[in-house]
Amino acid sequence: MKANCWMGRNTVEVQEVPDPTILNAHDAVVRVTSTAICGSDLHLYDGYIPTMKKGDILGHEFMGEVVEVGPEVRELRVGDRVVVPFPIACGACGACQHGMYSVCENSNPNAGMAEKLMGHSPAGIFGYSHMLGGYPGGQAEYARVPFADVGPIKIEDDLPDDQVLFLSDILPTGWMGAEMCDIKPGDVIAVWGAGPVGQFAIASAFLMGAERVIAIDRFPYRLRKAERAGAETLDYEKVDVLDALRDMTAGRGPDACIDAVGMEAHHPAGVVHAYDRAKQATRMETDRPHALREAIMSCRNGGVVSVIGVYGGLIDKFPMGSLMNRSLTLRSGQCHVQRYLKPLLGRIRNGDIDPSFVISHRMRLQDAPRAFEMFKNKEDECNKIVLTP
Known part of the structure; x- marks a missing residue:
């Protein structure tokens, strides 16, 4: 598959990489239909987040169609359309039970790396350094989603990607900031x-x-x-x-x-x-x-x-x-996205907010290197770029 890979400071490349597979019985694989570049991706692009490795797949704002599920996944079926939250959460630890999904105690396999910098480890995050799990991100044609019964929210077909994509991160983040x-x-x-x-x-x-x-x-x-x-x-x-x-x-x-x-x-x-x-x-x-x-x-x-x-x-x-x-x-705090998915989806459905107003550019996944430069340098009044694989 094609994926946008971090190659060093201020350099990304769209490369052919292996397709993701089910590694755990609770995994799902999603065919990405829309993905976005987040402002926090620029911290990676600019080289300010440690523990990035050449070839890491970027992206933590994505949605798509479920194409494969592990044998222990109960809530999702092949063909379901889902938005995937950026923090990876188990749903069972003390933090998750208190709705603090972005500090899940079980989803970062590299917790020791984060503890050296932060004292304790937050949750794993898609496409955001090995310190935060080393998980391949969603600026790709496909993505593996761990703990698939905890994270993704199913979306009915009447709502277009542009209206719901930002449930993955920036809409709940803005909401939590105000809350x-x-x-x-x-x-x-x-x-x-x-x-x-x-x-x-x-x-x-x-x-x-x-x-x-x-x-x-x-x-x-x-x-x-x-x-x-x-x-x-x-x-x-x-x-x-x-x-x-x-x-x-x-x-x-x-x-x-x-x-x-x-x-x-x-x-x-x-x-x-x-x-x-x-x-x-x-x-x-x-x-x-x-x-x-x-x-x-x-x-x-x-x-x-x-x-x-x-x-x-x-x-x-x-x-x-x-x-x-x-x-x-x-x-x-990093946003506890899973806590806000259903309430904010309800507000979108009720017409309280249409998140698509932030989109300024739509580009192809293969144009990601150009998109990152546009977004970083605020070219052409660039506000938010959605990439389509």
Whole structure:
């Protein structure tokens, strides 16, 4: 089969690789019909996530048709159409029983590698380094899906791929980011990053009852999308964000702040940005946390900072004094996607949200190298690319 493979920093190639097979009685094999490039894939592409190996198959946002099931699979049948969540979860461990699927205790066969960096291991993730399981991803014609009775959700044929594909990751991630804010009627929510995850966080915050949402980004086409969703916007290259947020909230600050940016945050100028770039380039710091710092400093006293942007390791100049002295609550996590699949599928079916609005480009799987360059460099107002095998 054809698959998009990581070949080194800033290099991917579509190659012929062996077809996946059933390795465990609880596996399924899915013929991929749609797959997408996620912003967190760029962290792999840019070389900031360790333990990648040449030839690893990328992709953790995919859906398709079941073509084979293991003998212990009970919920799926050949021919079922499914969306596959990006975290791989067993469904039986303590974490899964508490709905915390992205920290499943059994799905990462390389847990020891993750423990060296993180203390404890999160769940395995499709196409996201050997530290997180070494599982081949879904930017391919076929994919093996472990624990097939726990992850995939069946989709009726009346809903097109474009409407349901993002149940695999970014729609539940944006929803969880807003949910962690404990939104109450009248709340003001600030969202750093108006890319696809940030756009879903904005939509989710409004659905949960936020009175105002303020989106912070620098790309005009992203800010226009946020405005169409009802958000107020700030271009951080043109204003001082902390001052602007104080002015917009009568000096109080947003009730909650969502970091939908993560480890490659950008800042237009200044000593701190140069410091972060230098430390990251020399691997003395793995992540650039400018958006996170700004979210913490901006949030009102007693508010919530919700972190759904991906971080990979260590950051410097973290404003712990602000967090502690002002009674802020910091919440974070890779999304527990399985927890949200049925409720969000219901909202799509009810017409509360049509996730396809984030798609800007559709391309063939064999064009993945070009697609990655477009997405990274924001060419042609690239917002979200869906690949078709």
